[in-house]
Amino acid sequence: AQSVTQLDSQVPVFEEAPVELRCNYSSSVSVYLFWYVQYPNQGLQLLLKYLSGSTLVKGINGFEAEFNKSQTSFHLRKPSVHISDTAEYFCAVSDDQAGTALIFGKGTTLSVSS
Amino acid sequence: GAGVSQSPSNKVTEKGKDVELRCDPISGHTALYWYRQRLGQGLEFLIYFQGNSAPDKSGLPSDRFSAERTGESVSTLTIQRTQQEDSAVYLCASSFSGVIDTEAFFGQGTRLTVV
Numbered sequence: 001a002q003s004v005t006q007l008d009s010q011v012p013v014f015e016e017a018p019v020e021l022r023c024n025y026s027s028s029v030s031v032y033l034f035w036y037v038q039y040p041n042q043g044l045q046l047l048l049k050y051l052s053g054s055t056l057v058k059g060i061n062g063f064e065a066e067f068n069k070s071q072t073s074f075h076l077r078k079p080s081v082h083i084s085d086t087a088e089y090f091c092a093v094s095d096d097q098a099g100t101a102l103i104f105g106k107g108t109t110l111s112v113s114s
Numbered sequence: 115g116a117g118v119s120q121s122p123s124n125k126v127t128e129k130g131k132d133v134e135l136r137c138d139p140i141s142g143h144t145a146l147y148w149y150r151q152r153l154g155q156g157l158e159f160l161i162y163f164q165g166n167s168a169p170d171k172s173g174l175p176s177d178r179f180s181a182e183r184t185g186e187s188v189s190t191l192t193i194q195r196t197q198q199e200d201s202a203v204y205l206c207a208s209s210f211s212g213v214i215d216t217e218a219f220f221g222q223g224t225r226l227t228v229v
Contacts, residue, residue: 004156036220043118044157044205044220090157102218104149104157 002026002093006105013112015083021076021108023091033074034092034102035065044090050074061085086112116140118221120206126227127196135191135224139208146189147218148181149205157205163189196228 007022025031035047048059055067065076074091091105119138127133139146148160159173163183174180178196183189193200203225207218 006156009154041222043222044207046217049217092157102147102157102159106154106156 002031002103004091004093004103004105006089006091006108008108009106010109010111013081013110015112015114016080018079019077019081019085019110021089021091021110023074023076023105025072025074025091025093027072032094033065033067034094035059035063035074035076036090036092036104037087038090038107039087047076047089081110081112083112083114085110118206118208118219120204120221120224122224123222124225124227126229129198129228130195132192132194133196133226135193135204135206135226137189137191137206137208137221139187139189139206140219142186143208143210143219144186145209145211145216145218146183147207147209148189148191149207150175150202151205151223152202160191160204193226196226198228201226201228 003026005024013019033050036044037047038044047063048057048065050057050067058064063076063078065074067074088107088109090107092102094102118140121136125133144165146163149157150160151157161174161181162170178194181191203223205220205223207220209216209218
């Protein structure tokens with residue numbers, strides 16, 4: 001069964017600094033990878049996804065992630081964060097095209113301060 | 115509605131009581147999912163409905179948990195004889211077709227506390 005590891009439970013950064021949130025998954029023949037974001041007092045929303053094709057995926061709000069098959073990673077990056085990026089970020093993986101088996105990591109809390 | 119709606123937003127119940135959690139998906143979405151998020155944990159898949167197909171119940175943790183969905187609308191998650199370990203945020207999500215490349219939209223969850 002798939003599993004997802006988010007290596008950092010909390011990441012504090014200053015505004016305008018770059019950030020990387022790490023995500024590793026257990027190996028599988030083919031995987032579909034997602035990052036979801038949960039802003040304070042809001043529901044989860046999709047940030048970006050990798051299904052196939054280019055390994056560099058761009059999402060909303062200036063975030064991007066790179067699929068690295070050899071390292072089984074899907075790290076999320078942003079070159080310059082804003083206060084408004086403060087949220088919890090969840091990495092998710094599925095190896096089932098029917099969408100039933102989205103497996104989520106424990107989440108990383110990104111705290112951006114001025 | 116404009117988004118996935120869950121009710122109640124908070125529920126405190128005594129150990130041993132039954133609880134019902136409700137989810138109103140986005141209109142027209144055929145797929146509906148339930149997840150559980152315990153404190154400090156990731157989202158744990160519980161159950162999945164897709165149209166008129168038999169639901170995927172593979173994530174339900176015990177026979178105390180059950181869920182129903184009326185057609186392609188409201189879903190109810192029922193937990194019988196609640197235990198303290200059932201305390202968690204229960205999240206509902208819906209998507210247009212359930213195929214992996216369609217986005218799942220999440221509700222804000224029901225925070226269940228069993229005392």
